[in-house]
Amino acid sequence: MAVIAAFVVNAVLNLALGLLIAQILGPADFGRFALGTAGAVVLNILLFEWLRLSATRFYSERVRAAEPWIRAMLDRAYAATAIGLTGAALLALAGRPAFGEPALLAAAAAGAAIGIGLFDYQAALARARFVGGLYLRLVLVKNGLALVMMVGTAWTTRDAAAVMLAGGLSQFLAALFVHRALGDPPTAHEAARRRESLRLFMAYGLPVVAANVVYQLMPFANRSAVAAAAGFAEAGYFSLAADIGGRIFSTLGAALDLLLFQIAVLAAETRGHEAGEEQVARNGAVVLALILPSAAGFWVVAPALEAIAVPEAYRGHFVGYTLLLLPGLVALALMNFALNPIFQIRRRTLPLVAAGGLGALVNLVAALALAGPFGPAGIAAAQSLGFVAALLFLGLRALTGPGRLRMPWRDPLAVVLATAAMTAALLPLRGLAPWLALPACLGVGGLVYGALVWRFDIAGLRSAVLARVGRGVPAA
Template sequence: MAVIAAFVVNAALNLALGLLIAQILGPADFGRFALGTAGAVVLNIMLFEWLRLSATRFYSERVRRAEPWIRTMLDRAYAATALGLAGAALLALAGRPLVGEPALLAAAAAAAVGIGLFDYQAALARARFVGGLYLRLVLVKNGLALVMMVGTAWATADAAAVMLAAGLSQFLAAVIVRRALADPPAAFAAARRRETMRLFMAYGLPVVAANVVYQLMPFANRWTIAAVSGFAEAGYFSLAADIGGRIFSTLGAALDLLLFQIAVLAAETHGHEAGETQVARNGAVVLALILPSAAGFWAVAPALEAIAVPEAFRGHFVHYTLLLVPGLVALALMNFALNPIFQIRRRTLPLIAAGLVGALVNLLAALALAGPFGPSGIAAAQSLGFIAAMLFLGLRALTGRDRLRMPWRDPIAVVLATAVMTAAILPLRGLSPWLALPACVAVGGLVYGALAWRFDIAGLRSAVTARFGRGVPAE
C-alpha cells in the first residue's frame, strides 16, 4: 500500500509542479524546458534504462543473499555511466556561454544523471518490496523538486537552470536514502562479470531501443513544432502532452511497480507458467484502470483547463489533449500491459519492431497531416504512431502459437463499462467548471466502480475482498 500511496502523492505533486513551472516560465520558455526535459529522458533511457530494468528483473531479497555480485555489478555500471555523462555535460559547456542552446544541452545531460540515479534507487526499493522506503524516497524527491525548481524558475526564468534544479533534486533524494538501500560489496570472477553483463544487455537493450524510439517520437515532434511554429506553440503542445503523459504513465507505473514484481516472484517460485498467468491477470488490471481514466480525463479536460491551466495556455490545452490522449493511452498500455509479457519471457526483441512500426507511422502521418493541419496534424500523427505500435505488439503477444492465454471477458467488460461511464458523465460537461470537475469524477467513479464490483471486472472485487473481506486477518 505504501507504493500505491507514493505514486498517488507523486502524481498529484508532479501535476501541480508542471502547472506551476508553466505559469512562471510562460509558453515559449516552457517549450524550451519541455524540449530539454524530453532530451534528458531520452538520454536517461539510452544510458541507464537497461540497468534499471535489470535491477527490477534480476535483483530481489533472494538474490541479495545468494548472488550479491549482481548488486555490485549494477552499482559499478551505474557509477561509470553517470561519471561519463557528467563529463559530457561539462564538455558541452566548455568554452560556451552559460545560457542558450549549449546550456540546454548540458542541463539535459546533467538532469539525466539525476533521473538515472533516482530511478535506480526506486528500482532497488521496488525489487525488495520495501514500500515504506520507496514512499520516503518519493516524498523527499518531490519536496526538493518543489522548492528547488519553483525557486529557480522565479529567480532566473531560465529553462536550462530549472532543468538543472530538477536533476539535482532527484540526485539529492537518491543520495539521502542511499545508505538504507546499500549492500556490502561482493567479490566476483571476471568470467562471472562477463556472463552477468551479457544477461543484462540481452534482456534490457531491446526494451531500451524500443523506449528510445517512443521517446524520440515526441521529442522530434516537439522540435518540429518549435522549428516551424515557434517555442510558444511547442509549449502549448508540451503542456498537454506532459500532463496527460504524467497521468497515464504514473497510474500505469504504480500498478507495474507492484504487479510485475509479483509476476517475477511467481515465476521464480512456481515456474514460468505461473509467471505468465500472473502477467495475463496484470494486463487485465492495467486495462481496467487506464481506459476509464482516459475517458474521465477527456471528459474533465475543459473544466481542468478553466480551473488549473495557466491563462496563457488556455484554448490550446484542450485542443492538444483531445488529439494526444489516444496515443498516450496506447503508450501506457504498451509499457504496462504488453511489454511485461515479453519481459517475463526474456524475449524482448519484438519491442524494437513495434517501436520501428510506430516511428514509421508517425513519420508518414506527420508528412501527410502537417501541411493541411499544421501542429495539430503532428499531434495526431504522434497518436497514430503509438496506436500502430500498440496494435503490432498486441498481435505479437496475443495471437499465434506462443500467444498469451488471456480470457477475453475482462477486456470486453472494461470497454463496455467505460462506455456506460462515459455516457453517464457526458451531460455533466456542460456545467460550470467548478461543478463539472467534481461531478464528473464522482459520477464516473461511482458508475464504473459499481459495474466493476458487480461483474468482478479484472478480478478487482475478488482482490479487494481477499485483502479486506471478512475472514481475512488484518496484517
C-alpha cells in the first residue's frame, strides 16, 4: 500500500508542478523547458535504463544475500556512467560561447539526466526489495525538493535551463537521502562474476533501451519539428498537453507495474517460468482495466480540465492537442506496462526494438504527409499513429502464433464494454459548467465502471479485493 500511496502522491504533485512551471515560464520558455527535459529523458534511458531494468528483474532480497556481485556491478556501472555524463555536461557548457542556447540546454539536459538516473536506480532497488515505506519516503522527499527548487528557480530566473538543473538536483538529493538505507554490506567476490552479470544484463536490457529511446525520440523530434515550424510557443502548447496526458497514463501504469511485475518475477523465481507467464497475463488484464477507462474519462473531462486548471495562456490549444495525442499516449502506456513485461519475463526483448523501429517509421511518414496540410496538429496526429502502429505490431507478436501468451479474452472484452457503458453515461455531463462537469464525471464514471467491475469480476479485481480483505494479506 505504501508503494501505491507513493504513486498517488507523485501523480498529484507532478501534475501540479507541471502546471505551475508552465504558468510561470509562459508558452515559449515552457516549450524550451519541455524540449530540454525530453532530451534529458532520452539521455537517461540511453545511459541508465538498462541498469534500472536489470535491478528490477534480477535483484531481490535473495540475490542481495546470495549473489552480492550483482549489486556491486550495478553500483559501479552507475557511477562510471554518471562520471562520463558529467564530463559531457561540462563540455557542452564550454561550447556555449560558440553555440549559444542549444549548448546551454544540452548541458542542462545532461546534468538533469544524472539526477533522474540516480533517483530511478534507488527507486528500482526499493521496488526489488519490496520496501514500500522507504520508497514512499524517497518519493515524498523528491517531490518536496522539486516543488521548492523548481518553482523557486522558475520564479527567480525565468530560465528553462536553470529549472531543468533544479529538477535534476532535487532527484539527486532525494536519492542521496536514502542511499545508506538501501546499501548492501560489503562482501568479497570475484570480478569475473561481475563481468558475467554485466554481459547478462546488457543482453537483457539493451533491446528494451533501444525501443524506449525510439519512443522518447519520437516526441522529442516532434516537439523540435513543431518549434522549428511554428515557434517555441506552439511547442509549449503541444508539450503541455503531451506532458499532462503522458504523466497521467505513465503514472497509472507504473503504479501497477511497481507491484505486478515484481510479483511476476517472484512467481517465476519460486514456482517456475509458467507461473511467471500466468501472472504476466493476469497483470496485462489489470493494466488494461485501469488504462482504458482512464483514457475515456480523460477525453470526456478535457474541456473542463482546461477551463479549471490549465494556465490561461494555453487555453484554446490544450483540448485540441490532447485529443490528437491521446491514442498514442494510451498505446505507449499499454506497451510499456502490459505487453513489454511479456517479453521481459521471457528474457527475449528483441521484438521491442522492431516495434519501436516500425513506430518511428510510421511517425516519420505520417508527419511528412500531414504536417503540410494540417501544421502542428498533423505532427501530433502522426505521433499517435506511430505509437498505435508499434502497439499493434507488439500485440500481434505477443498474443498470436505458437509462442503466444495464453490470455483469456473475456477480460479485455469486458473492459472494452464496461468502458463504453461508462463513456455513454458521461457524455450528457460533458456540457455542464466546468466546475460541475469535472466532479460529476469523476463521480458518475467511478460509480458506473466500478459497479460493472464488481458485478462481473473484470480482470479478477473483485476476487483480489475479497482475498485481501478476507485474509489480510496481499493477493498475487
